[in-house]
Amino acid sequence: MRHVLRVLLILCALSLTSCRQSAQPTPTPDPDIQLDWLTADKPLRVGLDALIFTLKNARAEPIRGAVVEVRGDMTHAGMVPVDGKAEGGTDDGRYVVPFEWTMGGDWIVTVRATLPDGRTAQRRYEVQVRSR
Amino acid sequence: MSRAEPLYRLPIDALRLPLLGRLLKARYGRLIVQLPLFLAAALLIYDGFTGEQLASRNLATVGAWVHYRGFVILALLLAGNLFCMGCPFTLPRTLAKRLAGGGKRFPRLLRNKWLAIGGLFLIFWLYEVTDMWASPMLTAWVIIAYFVASFALELLFSESPFCKYVCPLGAFNFAYSTLSPLQIGVRDPKTCQTCVGKECINGSYSAQPVILVEQLDARPPVRHDSRGVLGCGTLLYAPQVKSNMDCTFCLDCARACPHDNVILGVRSPLRQLQTPRSLPRRWDVNFLLVALAFMGIVNAFGMVPPVYALLHEMALALGTDAEWLLLLIIFFMGSVALPALLSIGAAWLANALTGKRRRPFLLRDTFAAFAPAFVPIGAGIWAAHYGFHFVIGALVIVPVFHNFLLDHGVTIFGRQVNWQLGAIADVEQFAIVQVILLIGGYLLSLILARRIAVREYGAARAQLAFLPYALLFLALLLAAFFIFSQPMEMRGTTERDGLFH
Numbered sequence: 001m002r003h004v005l006r007v008l009l010i011l012c013a014l015s016l017t018s019c020r021q022s023a024q025p026t027p028t029p030d031p032d033i034q035l036d037w038l039t040a041d042k043p044l045r046v047g048l049d050a051l052i053f054t055l056k057n058a059r060a061e062p063i064r065g066a067v068v069e070v071r072g073d074m075t076h077a078g079m080v081p082v083d084g085k086a087e088g089g090t091d092d093g094r095y096v097v098p099f100e101w102t103m104g105g106d107w108i109v110t111v112r113a114t115l116p117d118g119r120t121a122q123r124r125y126e127v128q129v130r131s132r
Numbered sequence: 133m134s135r136a137e138p139l140y141r142l143p144i145d146a147l148r149l150p151l152l153g154r155l156l157k158a159r160y161g162r163l164i165v166q167l168p169l170f171l172a173a174a175l176l177i178y179d180g181f182t183g184e185q186l187a188s189r190n191l192a193t194v195g196a197w198v199h200y201r202g203f204v205i206l207a208l209l210l211a212g213n214l215f216c217m218g219c220p221f222t223l224p225r226t227l228a229k230r231l232a233g234g235g236k237r238f239p240r241l242l243r244n245k246w247l248a249i250g251g252l253f254l255i256f257w258l259y260e261v262t263d264m265w266a267s268p269m270l271t272a273w274v275i276i277a278y279f280v281a282s283f284a285l286e287l288l289f290s291e292s293p294f295c296k297y298v299c300p301l302g303a304f305n306f307a308y309s310t311l312s313p314l315q316i317g318v319r320d321p322k323t324c325q326t327c328v329g330k331e332c333i334n335g336s337y338s339a340q341p342v343i344l345v346e347q348l349d350a351r352p353p354v355r356h357d358s359r360g361v362l363g364c365g366t367l368l369y370a371p372q373v374k375s376n377m378d379c380t381f382c383l384d385c386a387r388a389c390p391h392d393n394v395i396l397g398v399r400s401p402l403r404q405l406q407t408p409r410s411l412p413r414r415w416d417v418n419f420l421l422v423a424l425a426f427m428g429i430v431n432a433f434g435m436v437p438p439v440y441a442l443l444h445e446m447a448l449a450l451g452t453d454a455e456w457l458l459l460l461i462i463f464f465m466g467s468v469a470l471p472a473l474l475s476i477g478a479a480w481l482a483n484a485l486t487g488k489r490r491r492p493f494l495l496r497d498t499f500a501a502f503a504p505a506f507v508p509i510g511a512g513i514w515a516a517h518y519g520f521h522f523v524i525g526a527l528v529i530v531p532v533f534h535n536f537l538l539d540h541g542v543t544i545f546g547r548q549v550n551w552q553l554g555a556i557a558d559v560e561q562f563a564i565v566q567v568i569l570l571i572g573g574y575l576l577s578l579i580l581a582r583r584i585a586v587r588e589y590g591a592a593r594a595q596l597a598f599l600p601y602a603l604l605f606l607a608l609l610l611a612a613f614f615i616f617s618q619p620m621e622m623r624g625t626t627e628r629d630g631l632f633h
Contacts, residue, residue: 046619073188073189074622075186075188075263075265075266075622076188076197076265076266076622077187077188077190077193077194077196077197077198077265077525077528078194078197078198078521078524078525078526078528079188079524079525079528079554080525080528080553080554080555081188081189081551083551103619103620103621104437104620104621104622105435105620105621106266108186130437130621131437131619131620132619
């Protein structure tokens, strides 16, 4: 009986992993949307910055009217994430997101674009930010 | 102070405090502290494997690298070795102890602190090489490794070798609990002299008593039930305890004592460190105290920009960008070679300057006499470092746990996570606290070294013996100031485009 209970406990613990479902599920990427960070190669420094993203459709035509949300997480635990947002965009599909790099180090930048028709695109970048 | 005088003050006994004292001494008193930490460890492992692999959003990394480290140093300075008291890794260890029913003693060659020093070195080095701070899954594996090692060693050997000789966290706690205000002792040493069973170390009804007795006391004031109680896991005999070194604060001795003679006394934090021979005059124990102060510097150095410049220069000079090798060189030099060279050099210089007579083990004795003086400055460095992480990230646990609950469909706290919760104090203001911690530790180390010099060399020659240590502590303080004045830059140690560029 004891062995059966132990096995059941282990199975319960293992099954917990399958119960888990992220509160913010990753949306299915839409292959028709191209989301790019134009200034991704620029050296990054601690302080205020403007991150420029472009949104284009499959025919490389700019997309306007979308909402681009940026979330920056440091790779070290205990750091408050930084959020940024841009809406509407310019005629050439550019979205300028005001953003502040609060500390030097490794950052994971998650960019999510929501189009007016509800379609979404998401990309993740790993970048290094130097202190001043 | 005579050597017979206890290090603690008798009138204050934490075990006699209302409610708390009874709780701590209760049969399952330790379990009450351990169970929440055991559940927390299980939660960290679970989230480490199943949660989002983002350090700032996972309970494993936030719990281990922000809260555990912050609370440990705070508890050591304000109370005592509370983490070892509530250590969750010892729960399966206790099970192993009962399953094994005794076992061999740990190999004589390994009955010292060298393994623990090696473990500390390994964990600090791996922390940088593997970017452990950035990986919830790796952090979870480390927690599992602790559980497995603790269980396996207890199954094979008696004397709790994991706690006493292996555990790097325990070694850290042992070293800095020498500065703690609480210590195990006895109310009346005469009671121990006439005690027949020595249950504080033997346990009651022990199959393998450590101190052999012919018969148990016929009518002890405190009777144990047929299950008996464990004696000291690390084989410390309560009336002879002169130091918190090796004491896990498990309070088994207090529970086992049939005369209710064991106390948790309050003492002056510096008292033990300035008492001669409160620690054994062994290289290993004393090197642990010295090395930890230097490890504090090296560990903090790993997260400021100059380390990347150094790695770059080393890569060019040595013609390799093998990150593990370059970090191994930095960590070995900073945590092992430099502390050994400088502290032994200071001991040699103190003897040479004072013209101390030659006798066997002279260098070792001087090294051991001054080693406790490294504890306050080391504690200041660690508190400044871990305190910083704790202060800027203490409240992050709230959104991370909220998010964890939402991931499991628990919405009692609402569906919106407030990710902006983080610091409990302004970083600029905490810089002042860091300065106070560093200078405070430095001054206490100076005071201790001066008192030790007077004790060992006499007032006339004390200044000469004190000089090398004063210079060494100043160098440590300046190194700490340099590192803590740098902007924090927590990145993986390898440049994205390689160390050569």
